[in-house]
Amino acid sequence: MLHVVSGRLRHASDGLGGREVLLDPESPGSVGPEALHRVDPDGPVSLFVDFHRKAG
Template sequence: MQRSIVDFVQDEVFDWVALLDCGHRQHVRHNPPLVFRPWVLSEEGRTSQIGAHLQCLRCERFELPEHYKPYRASPVFTEDSVPAALRKDHSTRGSVWGRIHVLEGRLRYVVDIWSTDVTLTPEAPGIVVPDVLHRVEPMGPVRFFVEFYAALDT
C-alpha cells in the first residue's frame, strides 16, 4: 500500500525516519548500492519528499501503529442492527484506524484489495486500515463493536 510522507524525525541513533499519513514510521536511509536516497542527507532534500509515497508493508499486515490510542467506540451492533453502510465497501478517513471486537458469534470481514476474507470471533478481532475499503457480514447471531484509534501522542 502506497502511503504519503508527511514529515521526518530522527530516531535515537540519528537515522532519519519518515512519518507516513497512515501513522506508521519508516526508516529512510541513503545506503548505496542497496538503497539510493541522497535526498535524505539534507533538509532541502527531505522537504522535497513531503507528499511522496513509500510502500507501507505494516498497513498490508494490518499492524496498528504502536503510538495510536483508542478515542471512541461505535455502539454494539447485532445481526439485525448492523447498518447497511457497514455491509457495503466503506473506509475510515485519513489516519483513523479501527479494531473490530466481536463479543459473541462470528463476523465475516472482507478487504478485497488484499484478498482478505476472514472470520472474526471473540478470540480473533479485526484491524481496520485507514482509507482501505472493507465490509462486514454477520454469520448468524452476532454482537460486535468497532473501537477507533488515532495518534493522541506522537
C-alpha cells in the first residue's frame, strides 16, 4: 500500500492499464506483487509504503 501523509502523488501501474491516478491522504494506492509501476510527486509530498507478504 502507498500511503500519502501530506501532499499528492501521481501513480501509474500496469494493473491500471498504464493510466495515472492521483493519490492523497484520503486515497491510498496499491501495487500488486512484482507489478511494474511508477510514482511521481505532485509537488511536496510525504508518504510511506506498507509491504505485505502472503502467509505461509
